[in-house]
Amino acid sequence: MTNFLSIKNFLVQLSILLLCLNVSAKDGYNLWLQYDYIQNNELRLAYKSNISNILALGDSETMQVALNELQLGLSKMLGTEILSQKDLKGENLVIFGTQSNLDKKLIKKLKKELEQINNEGFIIKQIIIKGKKHIIITGKTDVGVLYGVFNFLRIIQTHKSIKNIDVLDSPKVDIRMLNHWDNLDRTVERGYAGFSLWDWHRLPDYIDSRYVDYARANASVGINGTAITNVNANALILTPQYLEKVEALANVFRPYGLKVYLTARFSAPIEIGGLKTADPYDAEVINWWKEKTKEIYKRIPDFGGFLVKANSEGQPGPQNYGRNHVDGANMLAEAVAPFGGIVMWRAFVYSEHDADDRAKQAFSEFVPYDGQFKDNVIIQVKNGAIDFQPREPFHPMFGAMPKTPLMMEFQITQEYLGFSTHLVYLPKLFEEVFEADTYRAGKGSTVAKVIDGSLHNKKITGVAGVSNIGNDRNWTGHPFLQANWYGYGRLAWNPHLNSGDIAEEWIRSTFSNDTHFINPIKEMMLNSRETVVNYMTPLGLHHIMDTGHHYGPGPWVENLSRPEWNPVYYHKADKNGIGFDRTNSGSNATNQYAPEVADIFNNTATCPEKDLLWFHHLSWDYKLKDGNTLWDGIALKYQQGVNEVETMVHTWKSLEKYVDNQRFNEVEMLLNIQHKESKWWRDACLLYFQQFSEKELPEGVEKPIKTLEYFQSLKFPFAPGN
């Protein structure tokens, strides 16, 4: 009777479970930390035969969260409660803790491995203690162990074997951070996933549980820093009223190894300090920043440092006082140096007073300062010389400042790539940048080696990604754009990773381990970046988005106050052809690259066609490698982009049975939007350029249904992120 009742009770629970899962579990909130129950009996039993309980060594806050995560993940995946025990009873324990918590015998046994990892690295290894088999997860620091725990969970999430497990890894880059362009009113500049996560009004007393999940997600991919405020900065963040709130966030993030950074508005000494100047040579200004820094470190002992956008797009900076970037950066660097902080000084500068090609200005302004910055300054450089386009050649500054640490700035949020409604897998773009060869120390001098510091032995290394995260339930607005946060983190950890491998990890952790699903989805993701290039800016075209909000096509825009804000500045289409001549016959931007690279770009025969119109102005009749004229080639690329989105729609629809309802429907709706908008791009751009080429659309390209005037009339005054 008891037995019968208990079975009945399970039936009841089971039905509730199914409802519960069905109703709310797959809204995307859990990101790649789904920890889905392993349905495959054989596999699940294999894991269980190697995992009994957990033994945590040490009880720091970080060890606590590592334990929670292991218990949650293993219990859900194995379908049984995995308990934590306090001693070495039994076998098949998952033991984790820092090196300092291991006994001497064990340290000796792991000596070789411990020598191979750095401070944030980890070891996961099957070991025998007193004749009994266990799995040890260890490292030199708490956070190293936490990364090991997440790595171990990922191995199981992706259904890899843990038999004789022996994994060792360390991050190749020191600073791996997110830049949030979040304003104090919770709007997010270039944010397309709702509004800022930071509920400033209710901080410090209300701690949204989402802050914890944000930190978990970052730690799971090795992100160790977050600049929580917009680079177009507000000085108020440095007042006690706000620092108290920042402190509360830092306290939440600390156990996860996530350091807080703030953006420093250069004029803060005036705006909130009551000084008359912000001149970096002024003794009062220097002192103000020192005192302010002390105040911050008193609240947040592990504060990371300042991120600064100065003398760029209207932001104040040292040049307002006749000083230069070195003066400004070094003044702040001195303030944070005693506390181990750093200054990330952005190189994204171009001036309305400089008539030179905008693509050249950052290099011209910064490279002469090589070697003049203090040791705790790192220059943050966007991946390309213009501004986060669907495709740009790598920034010429990479490799050109051997005595100065350079930090990569990627944009994860899709300002120029369809906002949060276009599925674009960005690690493919990041990988392309990292693999680019600067030739600065001979062939093989890749951007990855500049960034990981190996090319010129840099003292600090870093990668920043402009966050695509908002308060949308699924964090990124589009379930697939979670992969860009994930993949960014993985590449920041190791810029030499393969974007395809990362995609597969993500698909397995987020959706399914079924290869019938994985293979087509992985292919779709890997192709998606080229697809957006095709339907937006093929063959090296760039910055032809509509103005201000950058939503949709606007190649016709020519009325903005600064010439280099107008799309016509970038495509230079006329009766004779299209493209920006940056060779030695033009702006000579190619000259900023190493001679080997300049040669490749200068010559149409060697310049990759994907970058063709970035570097060359060519006639509409110019013959592409496939024999098509340039006009036909452009038109066919736009059409190809549209066709590829159509294929994505079909691929997704064919995989309905592998995906929960909610995410399936969401992605379906979003792909339909992407399809609609890819046609908008194709039609608007081709109709516009056709005015100059005066040629018919080639066969295979669909005729636009609407007119150019219609496209030009579209207005989006409330486009997000503006």
Next chain:
Amino acid sequence: MTNFLSIKNFLVQLSILLLCLNVSAKDGYNLWLQYDYIQNNELRLAYKSNISNILALGDSETMQVALNELQLGLSKMLGTEILSQKDLKGENLVIFGTQSNLDKKLIKKLKKELEQINNEGFIIKQIIIKGKKHIIITGKTDVGVLYGVFNFLRIIQTHKSIKNIDVLDSPKVDIRMLNHWDNLDRTVERGYAGFSLWDWHRLPDYIDSRYVDYARANASVGINGTAITNVNANALILTPQYLEKVEALANVFRPYGLKVYLTARFSAPIEIGGLKTADPYDAEVINWWKEKTKEIYKRIPDFGGFLVKANSEGQPGPQNYGRNHVDGANMLAEAVAPFGGIVMWRAFVYSEHDADDRAKQAFSEFVPYDGQFKDNVIIQVKNGAIDFQPREPFHPMFGAMPKTPLMMEFQITQEYLGFSTHLVYLPKLFEEVFEADTYRAGKGSTVAKVIDGSLHNKKITGVAGVSNIGNDRNWTGHPFLQANWYGYGRLAWNPHLNSGDIAEEWIRSTFSNDTHFINPIKEMMLNSRETVVNYMTPLGLHHIMDTGHHYGPGPWVENLSRPEWNPVYYHKADKNGIGFDRTNSGSNATNQYAPEVADIFNNTATCPEKDLLWFHHLSWDYKLKDGNTLWDGIALKYQQGVNEVETMVHTWKSLEKYVDNQRFNEVEMLLNIQHKESKWWRDACLLYFQQFSEKELPEGVEKPIKTLEYFQSLKFPFAPGN
């Protein structure tokens, strides 16, 4: 062996279930539609013995969603899958459908009941068909049946018996709507729960699943209309670009009986119509609105109509052209009349050119127009004559326009009541307003009878509530403020309901049916409104909030451009005393009430002390009924407010075991904020008023730790909702 495995499998599922519930189920998203599993075996079996399967009669969209809801709710609560069947097999079916889908015998049997309900009413009744017992849920319309289904579910959610069930109900008010002050950029004026639900950028192609859950929640309490845009309106909402998006929302809401209304910017004919004027006498203007209305109804055949804020706080209106409110409202009313639409014209007007007491201006401007509005116009009047204060005497317009329908406007969002961090149960406030006696048709002429139309036989009746809903995961920012949405809906359905009964329904549906939890929480909720009055504006004080954002105390503010925007205008504190003389010796606002009411308010002996300083300027030494001087009485009330919040904190902490972790922690943090802020209110106001009274704080009132200057220095430039 099979048996063993299956038990094991249940164990596995059970543990996942527990994790699943523990991790994510109680984030508040499900509101009062938790449908918690009924743990009490006896009770659950009693329900199950009366409920087998479901039989839906009819297959309209509304019947579909009713079926889904019944299946979801019953299956979760009873812990077993409740199936839908197509015919009358078996017994104990829950049968639902409109009258027109019932067979003649059944209609005859229900004749008496059907005569008693109106078009949106419902009947839930145990019936015998062919000797077999069933439960029938029916009504005259689809939406009536849907309301019946939600009522049936509520009966089970609140653990009431369904034995011999026999329930019959109809709404007492026609239009029961939410007003969203949501802007097209997704900010929400006076919104404190994140940002707007409406993701305009991704509409119409992306349908957030939240839109459906919003409609479900509204239907569950009988709300049948939603004005989705701010009364401070943007004409763009009336352009095809936006109407396409509105149409998409209307399509989602329609099955739930939820009609869409829009706010009409009076100057729209100029701004988007290209006309030179918006004069309601101009033929082109009249025609423009007619054509615009036609265009809207073509997309949304059940469009509800327009909500208009005109010639109020800078909004354009008919007075810009020398016309009046009647001219403006009737012009729009004629445009929507052919389609069955209505115009809700707001009476919230006061002028910077009118030196008279702001409290009198709406009455003075509108009452003379009684009887001049078209039949499909309803005047929307705020509950009090100033602006949604913690307490106001009822608006003198109620009862004063016997020939004009008046609609109640409540504010559910807490602009003046602590934003979304203060637990205030507003149905207590709403009930106080509804119960107020206008004496306009003799004693017993309550505001409820004005609003339900029974006092003067009104042709249209309505209640509007300014929404407190945003994109925070739990909808309202604070788990307990969900009760204000719920309770508002229930009172809009029937203004004669008891706020305590509503609180109990809500607690049971949202948290627990355990009386150990219900009783103290219900008491806490019912007291909470008086508590906020005590620590903010006791004894009839009003509008002494800080300026602009209305966050925190600001009784000292006196520098705003319009006198009636300054707190000093309202409290008039000086050496001689405090309070606004609105008697016949002062502004004579009392004269706008019926003589019986005016007499009560005019005389300090009869004026309720809760309204004392609203109507009287009294000396600091004035003796209150309890023997205290006015100064001591004010101070003691502030202290009492603080003490009461302290009690709320203790009550909540003592009930931890009855609540899931997430909601418990959230409410605890929020109550701590409320406690902190109640002390801020007490200290800031008493220090300020003490300057005039020049008296010591009485015994029992805590001495402020900070100075008045400190409180006056506080600035909140990014307070939400501003």
